[in-house]
Amino acid sequence: MVVSFMSDFKDVPDKYCPDKSEHIKYNTIFRGIVHLDKLDYTDFLPSHIQYERQRKTFKNLFNSSSDYSCSLFTELDTLKISVSQIRRLRGYAQGFTDIKRGVSCKENRDHHVDYFLYDYENNSPCDDFKVIEEKDNL
């Protein structure tokens, strides 16, 4: 990754800053979410806030790069398989990515996309997504 101009990102270490040139816009993309009634920024919260405790618990097994990005999937079926074992997630939302929110990178072979958000709290992508399906937590 190329180090970008730091003011784009809030408190993100250099090594996790993708350059804006890496941004790929996705018009249809999916995310596992917690709130079925109304999405808020906590559905896209970068894990360095949400998972600070787990970082202490799991130490070097904690994926630090995902502190500053939320996981999206280009295929709904792949998302369902990936989160099938995660009880906390209650549903799936569909939306799009936008450079004004952050940088969404090239998808990998597992249809996974890292979406690095500039300011997860004040510039959340929650308005760009809507809940499409409830997760079957059976």
Added chain:
Amino acid sequence: MSENIFIETELFGNLFIYDVLMSYIYPRIFICQDDYECKYLFYDISEDEQKDEWIVVKIKKDEYYSIIDGLKSVQSYLFNNKQFYVCKKYLDESDSIECRPATKTEIDYISKTEYFVKDRPIEDIRNETLCAARDSNSNVFDLRFFAGSSRHSIPCNIMADLCNSMSSMFNHISGKKTIVPTVSTAFGSCVVRFTFQDQINLFEEYESTEKIKIMNEIISNDNFLESVEKVEKKKEFISAYTKFMQAVKKTETNVEFMSAFPNSSKVKKISLNVSEIQRHYDDIKTIFKTHENKFEQFGKVIAWDTKSKKFKIEVENRIISGNISQEYDVSRQITINENYNFIMKKYTKMDQSNYTKSETYEVINVIS
């Protein structure tokens, strides 16, 4: 030592993370081990950010292997072994740990969707190799060990031998030093991947392409002496190839050799089982011995001298000459320019001083 402890429980004692089976930001399904190397399967059922909750079952070693080999889902043991509930609450002053038998409500939080270990082997391994070649725009040569399982590691000394011998072999095929391939391990089973990031010439050919093809011929050919003919520096190559096959043999598993090229859609796959690998290794070790091969050959007699025990026959526009066996009945009349079916032996050996191959023929018998 205490830094490595994952969790301290009253029931199980100190637990250390042994293997992670599924991770989503952090480990969600994983294996822990206690001070006595007993294994525990942890399954995350957390809902609340304030605490981590797991269903934990004790599993045996063979049960652990059945999970990582992709034979059994984690649910197979979560529902059938005795379940415990472990909870870590994050409090301001210090965290609290709870560990007790799980209730039915808590057990019901386990997903009924069966989860098999994520890195289970890719069935379409050819496509994986081809994708790797195209993504890197380089020739790729994969060695796949433990096919059909989720084992993804080999001892480091074997890895070192594979890497050293691979680099050496490819140098000696052409007789000149070439770019050193990079090595990586690839997703799915135990795949050791050699990537050749060499330059392409004006004809859009990679230098390593021809070498990989020669390598494939050598691996797939039963006759090592014949297949190694295209190698420039035979002595050095044979030394490196011996080490290579020795390392492969040490894994004690069937091996798949796959090669892919970014400019082609074809992927070459050569499968060798354990006994075939052993035979390859034995063949290399005995290359200086004379190899004997008996066969039948139809041809026209050009010369036949029973006194000097020499013969010459014409076979499909080429000449074969050699010796007439001592056991041959010389009273049998042979007519020059006539065709016969000959029972022959071919003796092949490699000269130890200059590593050149020599072949000699012997007629054992003649059928009318």
